[in-house]
Amino acid sequence: MTLAESVDRSVVSALPDHVSALVALRGEPGYERCTPWNVAVPVQPAAVVFATSPHHVAEAVRFAAAHGLRVTVQATGHGAIPVAADTILVQTSAMTDCVVDLPTRTARVGAGARWQHVLDAAAPHGLAPLCGSSPSVGVVGFLTGAGVGPLVRSVGVSSDYVRAFDVVTGAGELLHVTPEDHAELFWGLRGGKATLGIVTGVEIDLLPISEFYGGALYFDGADAAAVLGGWQQWSAGLPENINTSIAFQQLPPLPGVPEELAGRLTVAVRYTALDDFAEAAAMLAPMREAATPVLDTVGVLPYAAIGAVHADPVDPMPTYEEQVLLRELGSAAVDILLTAAGPGSASVQTIVEVRLLGGAMARQAPHPSAFCHRQAAYAVTIIGVPVGPAAELVPAQAGALARALQPWSTGGLLPNFAPAANAERMARVYDEDTRHWLAVLADRYDPAGVFKTGLVVRFSA
Ligand SMILES: Cc1cc2nc3c(=O)[nH]c(=O)nc-3n(C[C@H](O)[C@H](O)[C@H](O)COP(=O)(O)OP(=O)(O)OC[C@H]3O[C@@H](n4cnc5c(N)ncnc54)[C@H](O)[C@@H]3O)c2cc1C
Numbered sequence: 001m002t003l004a005e006s007v008d009r010s011v012v013s014a015l016p017d018h019v020s021a022l023v024a025l026r027g028e029p030g031y032e033r034c035t036p037w038n039v040a041v042p043v044q045p046a047a048v049v050f051a052t053s054p055h056h057v058a059e060a061v062r063f064a065a066a067h068g069l070r071v072t073v074q075a076t077g078h079g080a081i082p083v084a085a086d087t088i089l090v091q092t093s094a095m096t097d098c099v100v101d102l103p104t105r106t107a108r109v110g111a112g113a114r115w116q117h118v119l120d121a122a123a124p125h126g127l128a129p130l131c132g133s134s135p136s137v138g139v140v141g142f143l144t145g146a147g148v149g150p151l152v153r154s155v156g157v158s159s160d161y162v163r164a165f166d167v168v169t170g171a172g173e174l175l176h177v178t179p180e181d182h183a184e185l186f187w188g189l190r191g192g193k194a195t196l197g198i199v200t201g202v203e204i205d206l207l208p209i210s211e212f213y214g215g216a217l218y219f220d221g222a223d224a225a226a227v228l229g230g231w232q233q234w235s236a237g238l239p240e241n242i243n244t245s246i247a248f249q250q251l252p253p254l255p256g257v258p259e260e261l262a263g264r265l266t267v268a269v270r271y272t273a274l275d276d277f278a279e280a281a282a283m284l285a286p287m288r289e290a291a292t293p294v295l296d297t298v299g300v301l302p303y304a305a306i307g308a309v310h311a312d313p314v315d316p317m318p319t320y321e322e323q324v325l326l327r328e329l330g331s332a333a334v335d336i337l338l339t340a341a342g343p344g345s346a347s348v349q350t351i352v353e354v355r356l357l358g359g360a361m362a363r364q365a366p367h368p369s370a371f372c373h374r375q376a377a378y379a380v381t382i383i384g385v386p387v388g389p390a391a392e393l394v395p396a397q398a399g400a401l402a403r404a405l406q407p408w409s410t411g412g413l414l415p416n417f418a419p420a421a422n423a424e425r426m427a428r429v430y431d432e433d434t435r436h437w438l439a440v441l442a443d444r445y446d447p448a449g450v451f452k453t454g455l456v457v458r459f460s461a
Contacts, residue, residue: 011067012046015088018063021056024048026085034089036077037136040318040386043080045072045089051111052094054166054174054200060090061198062172065448072454073198075112075138077316079145079419081454090198092140097201100125105206106163111199113139116307118204123304127206130158132416133310140199145416146191146371148379150272150309151212153243153359157374159190160365161205167197170446174200179367184441191370191415191430192438193455196445213280214243214272214309215297221265223291224248224342230290231269231354232334240359242283243272245310247353248341256314260295265343270309271298319350320386322398323417325376325410329354333408337380340401348393349384352401370438372431373412380405381417421454430457 009025016023024030025047034048046069049060057073064071070087074080083089095110098121105127107118115131118139122129132142132149147158155161165177167189175197177185188196219227231246238244246269253262260266269287273280277300284298297308326333339345341352355378362374382401384394413428430438438457452458 012069012088015047015049015060015063019049019056019059021052021059022050024050034074034083034091035316036074036080037316038077038080038319039316040320041077041080041082043074043077043083043089044085045083045087046085048089048091050091050094054168057090057092057168057198057200058172058174060088061168061170061450064088064450065170065172069450070453071198071450073111073194075141076114076136078134078137079141079416079455081419081421083454087453092198092200095200100127100206102127105208106203107206108201108203109139110201111140115139115142119304119306122206123210123302126208126210128209128303128306129204129206130155130161131306132158133307134312134314135307136312136314139204140202142416143202143204144189144191144193144199146369146414147416148355148357148361148414150214150270150306151243151274152357152361153240154274155207156360156363156365157371159369159371160367161207162190162202163205164203165189165199166201167199169197170442170448170450185445187368188370188438188441191372191434192457193415194451195438195442195456195458197451209274209303211300211302212272212274212306213277213298213300214270215299215301216271216295216309216311217269217284217287217293217298218261218295219267219269219291220294221248221267221343224265224267225338227267227269227287227290228334228338228342229331230287232329232331234286235356236329238283238356241273241275242280243356243359245270245353245355247351248337248347248349249351250347251350258295266294272306272309318385318387320384320394320398321418322382322395322402323413324380324402324405325373325412325414326378326380326405326408327376327410328408329378330408333405336401336404340397340404348390348397349382351381351383353381353383355379355381370430370434371415372429372434373410373414376410376412379414379417415455419455426457
């Protein structure tokens with residue numbers, strides 16, 4: 001019998017008596033609200049605690065510790081991992097408070113807030129939260145995975161801008177964590193995902209950025225070789241105020257997908273630049289000339305429109321993801337990408353993306369963190385929709401492309417991408433030292449092992 005099967009429902013059914021939040025057991029109304037954004041992932045906990053305050057989180061953790069259960073956390077389900085019946089799921093999605101403090105240029109953000117909440121609160125004041133490509137993603141999930149956003153070369157990883165966390169440890173204790181107080185947790189929470197606890201709130205810096213020059217140039221798939229070849233050479237020499245990625249896209253004809261991009265292979269060159277916008281426009285000229293764009297959305301945009309650069313999907317969908325971090329992108333790797341995802345490739349992937357990293361990302365932050373991949377030069381991310389006839393092809397093709405790129409791979413993986421709860425993945429996300437110290441801290445702050453599930457590092461499973 002598995003641990004999940006051995007969970008006694010009578011134990012879990014006592015949970016509502018010990019937690020002052022709304023609780024839904026399997027089969028009860030509301031339980032379905034734990035369905036993640038990535039609907040391909042089975043999230044089937046013993047019970048869902050709809051936390052609206054840090055105390056609810058602490059109560060759930062203490063109950064789990066007392067009854068030999070496990071606890072995991074979900075805000076939006078953009079990075080969902082399977083959740084089984086031995087686990088209580090703390091759903092933070094109602095904790096969306098966001099308070100901007102103008103004199104200190106900071107925001108205090110609840111565990112369930114999405115980046116859109118912070119953009120809405122900060123952008124009217126000319127202040128920018130360092131979100132990722134999609135404003136629908138959760139702030140805390142993103143930051144506990146370090147956070148590599150569309151300005152990463154200019155500003156570095158987003159978790160370097162965290163000032164403080166509030167976190168519930170495995171002992172059910174609520175701690176305020178800063179570089180001075182519980183410094184080891186401050187190190188481990190930035191990159192360590194949910195290994196060291198459930199974050200209930202975070203305080204972040206906001207940057208005085210009201211506008212950027214950017215958007216995307218979209219080309220026909222037939223021009224893929226010229227555009228990718230041109231991008232490889234052009235992007236290698238860019239200064240760090242310029243950020244770019246390139247994506248082979250096969251978008252379905254759905255509402256919201258521009259007519260020029262729907263139902264065909266296109267190549268998107270994404271671009272974001274700070275500082276001198278005239279110079280930024282001039283820097284992009286070689287890519288505008290690589291072929292004739294079918295759509296050009298690049299211009300001076302308000303920071304609030306940062307999500308338009310990648311134009312990620314908003315509605316829940318099934319996805320499968322692989323990622324390879326590269327040390328370099330030479331012409332042999334370009335040929336492999338074209339063969340796997342270019343015209344005539346029979347690729348079933350929705351997106352095959354290469355992000356240029358480097359710049360400020362490569363520099364250590366004032367406070368070290370558990371993020372291990374500052375030296376990666378490019379991130380290749382393959383995203384497909386594993387349904388119907390593509391259900392097996394999506395992971396098979398993604399795996400084949402990842403293997404073909406191995407000669408240039410750093411062997412690493414960004415903590416926020418390709419979520420999977422297995423040791424092989426964790427060994428790619430963290431170097432040996434970082435894994436060791438995260439496991440040491442996890443033993444210290446979670447002696448009962450309540451968080452031993454999902455994206456966590458422990459000495460043993
Ligand atoms: C469309 C899309 C675009 C993306 N773009 C980027 C990008 O540009 N850059 C980037 O770095 N990532 C990006 N990601 C990845 C994203 O940052 C991760 O999937 C992140 O984990 C999502 O957080 P969430 O809270 O929205 O998701 P959830 O699935 O709710 O949470 C995922 C994980 O985050 C951790 N977590 C969430 N809440 C807490 C908490 N309160 N305390 C502790 N741990 C917690 C847990 O490990 C949890 O399993 C993108 C993902 C998608 C689907």
